[in-house]
Amino acid sequence: MSEQTTFVPAQTRSAVWMRLLLWAVLIVFAIWFLLPAYVVVGTSLKELEEIRGGSLLSLPHELNFWAWKHAWSEACIGVTCTGLEPYFWNSVKMAIPAVTLSTLLGALTGYALTKWQFKGANMVFALILFGCFVPFQVVILPMAQTLGIIGITNTVYGLILVHSVYGLAFTTLFFRNYYVTIPDELVRAATIDGAGFFTIFRRIILPLSPPIIVVSVIWQFTQIWNDFLFGASFTTGGAQPIMVAMNNLVNTTTGVKQYNVDMAAALITAAPTIFVYIVAGRYFVRGLTAGSVKG
Amino acid sequence: MASLTIKNAVKRYGSVEVLKGVDIDLQDGEFLVLLGASGCGKSTLLNMIAGLETVTEGEIMIGDRLINDVHPKDRDIAMVFQSYALYPNMTVGRNISFGLEMRGVPKVEREAAVLEVAKMLQMDHLLDRKPAQLSGGQRQRVAMGRALVRRPEVFLFDEPLSNLDAKLRLEMRTEIKRLHKRLNATMVYVTHDQIEALTLADRIAILKDGEVQQLASPAEIYDQPVNMFVAGLVGSPPMNFISSTVTRTDTGYGAEISVRANDGDQPVLLDLSDHPTDLSTHVGRKIVVGLRPEAITQSGHSTGSTTQSFACDIDVTEATGADTLCVLNWNGKEVMARVSSGYAQIIEGTMDFAVDMSRASLFDPETEMRLG
Numbered sequence: 074m075s076e077q078t079t080f081v082p083a084q085t086r087s088a089v090w091m092r093l094l095l096w097a098v099l100i101v102f103a104i105w106f107l108l109p110a111y112v113v114v115g116t117s118l119k120e121l122e123e124i125r126g127g128s129l130l131s132l133p134h135e136l137n138f139w140a141w142k143h144a145w146s147e148a149c150i151g152v153t154c155t156g157l158e159p160y161f162w163n164s165v166k167m168a169i170p171a172v173t174l175s176t177l178l179g180a181l182t183g184y185a186l187t188k189w190q191f192k193g194a195n196m197v198f199a200l201i202l203f204g205c206f207v208p209f210q211v212v213i214l215p216m217a218q219t220l221g222i223i224g225i226t227n228t229v230y231g232l233i234l235v236h237s238v239y240g241l242a243f244t245t246l247f248f249r250n251y252y253v254t255i256p257d258e259l260v261r262a263a264t265i266d267g268a269g270f271f272t273i274f275r276r277i278i279l280p281l282s283p284p285i286i287v288v289s290v291i292w293q294f295t296q297i298w299n300d301f302l303f304g305a306s307f308t309t310g311g312a313q314p315i316m317v318a319m320n321n322l323v324n325t326t327t328g329v330k331q332y333n334v335d336m337a338a339a340l341i342t343a344a345p346t347i348f349v350y351i352v353a354g355r356y357f358v359r360g361l362t363a364g365s366v367k368g
Numbered sequence: 369m370a371s372l373t374i375k376n377a378v379k380r381y382g383s384v385e386v387l388k389g390v391d392i393d394l395q396d397g398e399f400l401v402l403l404g405a406s407g408c409g410k411s412t413l414l415n416m417i418a419g420l421e422t423v424t425e426g427e428i429m430i431g432d433r434l435i436n437d438v439h440p441k442d443r444d445i446a447m448v449f450q451s452y453a454l455y456p457n458m459t460v461g462r463n464i465s466f467g468l469e470m471r472g473v474p475k476v477e478r479e480a481a482v483l484e485v486a487k488m489l490q491m492d493h494l495l496d497r498k499p500a501q502l503s504g505g506q507r508q509r510v511a512m513g514r515a516l517v518r519r520p521e522v523f524l525f526d527e528p529l530s531n532l533d534a535k536l537r538l539e540m541r542t543e544i545k546r547l548h549k550r551l552n553a554t555m556v557y558v559t560h561d562q563i564e565a566l567t568l569a570d571r572i573a574i575l576k577d578g579e580v581q582q583l584a585s586p587a588e589i590y591d592q593p594v595n596m597f598v599a600g601l602v603g604s605p606p607m608n609f610i611s612s613t614v615t616r617t618d619t620g621y622g623a624e625i626s627v628r629a630n631d632g633d634q635p636v637l638l639d640l641s642d643h644p645t646d647l648s649t650h651v652g653r654k655i656v657v658g659l660r661p662e663a664i665t666q667s668g669h670s671t672g673s674t675t676q677s678f679a680c681d682i683d684v685t686e687a688t689g690a691d692t693l694c695v696l697n698w699n700g701k702e703v704m705a706r707v708s709s710g711y712a713q714i715i716e717g718t719m720d721f722a723v724d725m726s727r728a729s730l731f732d733p734e735t736e737m738r739l740g
């Protein structure tokens with residue numbers, strides 16, 4: 074530190090005040106936004122007695138994981154009392170294949186649309202793009218019929234198909250916009266080297282794609298895991314994904330409302346998406362901007 | 369080893385005709401340079417030879433095999449791109465061997481071939497690096513290596529040196545020339561750098577708006593350009609064009625111009641007697657005399673058979689090292705003369721210049737075509 078720091082000019086002093094004010098505002102907003110999260114986590118760790126007796130904001134007396142255990146393996150959803158566990162695995166079995174499938178197909182269509190320009194490629198892309206703006210509700214009826222014809226109504230496979238098809242519009246958009254930044258000459262060089270459509274995709278295009286794969290995976294995983302409408306429309310009972318099951322759990326009230334179990338159930342349901350964000354989130358923003366900035 | 373024949377090649381994008389019937393016949397082992405301004409269709413023609421663009425009309429043959437509908441990988445060609453197009457995810461070694469791998473060459477042979485090429489291009493120490501860890505010149509070498517390793521019949525280059533700085537470009541130019549000598553392969557090289565064209569080519573094809581203007585050796589292109597476009601494109605500084613009218617003289621024909629000398633305009637009769645064309649039908653008609661700057665030099669220096677000397681005012685001089693360019697004023701227009709550097713450094717003002725009329729090209733101003 075030099076001696077000069079003792080002298081603070083007026084301009085700098087007002088800058089310091091501005092900075093303090095900024096911090097204060099940020100802290101207030103942080104608390105504001107974190108409060109609900111705190112209440113949910115706090116409540117899930119309390120006993121029912123404590124919730125009824127104490128304040129919403131008070132800290133739990135002790136860490137009590139009973140509500141979590143109950144929500145996971147004992148709580149009644151409708152008439153079956155299995156907890157969320159089987160539904161959680163339903164969701165996993167649905168989300169992983171659906172995310173993989175839609176991402177892979179999106180990469181393939183994006184690659185074909187940009188690097189193998191065929192007649193009407195732009196028209197096809199415009200139509201696919203249009204798919205991004207089709208609301209969920211519109212596709213429910215035709216989708217239900219389709220699932221009926223194929224014979225996979227009320228199964229995980231049905232949901233995998235629905236989510237893959239619906240997600241394809243978005244993943245294609247992601248990958249197409251990313252692949253237009255990859256020079257065409259790479260594909261030309263590989264063609265002369267003797268590689269075909271799929272070899273070029275596998276050996277050259279896919280290895281360049283991790284940033285956009287991360288974007289696609291996060292986007293699709295959040296969409297699919299958090300989906301309620303398709304799950305509620307196309308499945309019943311034991312085949313339901315966790316999002317629907319949690320809703321039913323909260324709505325199944327026999328006697329006293331167990332807030333701590335509801336909160337724990339909500340947290341269990343949200344955990345995988347939070348996990349994916351924490352693991353891959355920093356690549357997410359990078360991937361989103363990768364197309365716009367060179368290098 | 370193979371010749372390359374292009375017969376009446378036409379390329380259309382919808383209604384836009386990009387190539388309008390190109391005819392080129394290339395001997396085995398010949399080095400052809402396609403030279404032309406941006407957008408004249410050089411890359412399009414090269415891509416058609418490579419099979420990356422379809423041929424709308426006409427025929428392309430390698431040896432005596434018609435290849436219009438042959439897949440690029442089966443044409444036995446290799447191509448070096450302007451952007452190098454190295455596979456960013458692969459090491460240099462993998463980049464070079466990828467083409468061999470795709471052709472099912474066994475690993476041991478691949479590695480031997482890669483090593484040989486890497487040694488030839490002095491980059492065997494770079495084989496484990498990724499393209500991003502290389503300098504521009506090194507990337508260029510890798511791109512060359514990738515083409516060389518397959519020993520194709522025909523090499524295609526699309527402005528391979530245009531991303532390099534001046535010094536490296538010179539180095540790589542020599543390197544390419546050396547490779548051509550050593551491999552004796554047929555090569556087609558696209559550039560819009562006329563110096564590159566003149567130094568590398570066995571023959572140059574000058575393209576303009578999708579048509580071949582002239583296909584000839586560098587010397588012929590330089591000394592006997594078929595039209596004013598070719599004359600203006602090749603040579604730096606470009607050929608001087610001097611408008612005049614053909615007149616009859618005692619000894620034959622001449623073209624009168626006015627030359628700025630001693631601060632006044634003096635009439636000078638350029639002697640056209642030695643010109644091989646019969647100019648009798650041109651008497652009284654307009655003509656363009658084309659003179660390269662080196663055909664106008666300091667008096668006493670030129671040794672041509674029909675050298676004539678007269679005084680000219682020097683407007684400006686530009687030293688280029690070995691010699692100096694003098695800007696003269698003929699017919700009210702700038703004319704470049706090239707003199708030995710010793711001279712014009714001292715002399716500003718008026719000096720005697722010798723003009724070698726045996727090296728003059730004559731053009732018809734209407735058609736812009738060469739006479740004779």
Ligand SMILES: Nc1ncnc2c1ncn2[C@@H]1O[C@H](COP(=O)(O)OP(=O)(O)OP(=O)(O)O)[C@@H](O)[C@H]1O
Pocket residue numbers: 381384386404405406407408409410411412413560
């Ligand atoms: N896909 C296409 N559709 C329509 N026109 C095209 C297409 N590709 C190229 N062209 C046109 O063909 C002409 C020749 O292009 P080409 O790339 O062969 O030029 P070039 O001589 O290689 O120029 P440069 O020196 O700038 O590389 C250009 O006018 C270009 O606009």
Ligand SMILES: [Mg+2]
Pocket residue numbers: 410411412526
């Ligand atoms: Mg080009």
